[in-house]
Amino acid sequence: MKKVILVDAWKTFVIEQGIFQEMKELLDKFDNKKIVLTNANEEEKKKYGIANVPYEVFSLAHNPNKTNPEYYRKLLEHFSLNSDDVIYFEHSEEAVKSAQSVGIKTFHYNPETKDLIDLKSFLISNL
Secondary structure: OEEEEEEEEEEEOOEEEEEEEHHHHHHOOOOEEEEEEOOOOOOHHHHHOOOOOOOOEEEEEOOOOOOOOHHHHHHHHHHOOOHHEEEEOOHHHHHHHHHHHHOOOOEEEEOOOOOOHHHHHHHHHOO
């Protein structure tokens, strides 16, 4: 089974201007399934443009948030995956640590530098 790429939504894949097109182009080079992760509820998904992303979206609507390891346990259970089946990139250091605590290989993405070269290296070396 190919690994699933878990994609952080807000401030990573979805930025103030909309979908970060260069990141989408990078992700589309991989034929792996992509799931966009967010804390947003339905209203927030619409407000921030997360409802319009081209990949499946997973949210627990703040119950709990991604900073709680239970979020990732529920995600894995929902999709019948284990931590070795996925890789993840996320802008929040606290959420990165939370995902790593349940065994998910996670890359801390810096939304200030928008470093797609390091992200591409992470994806290639872990898929």
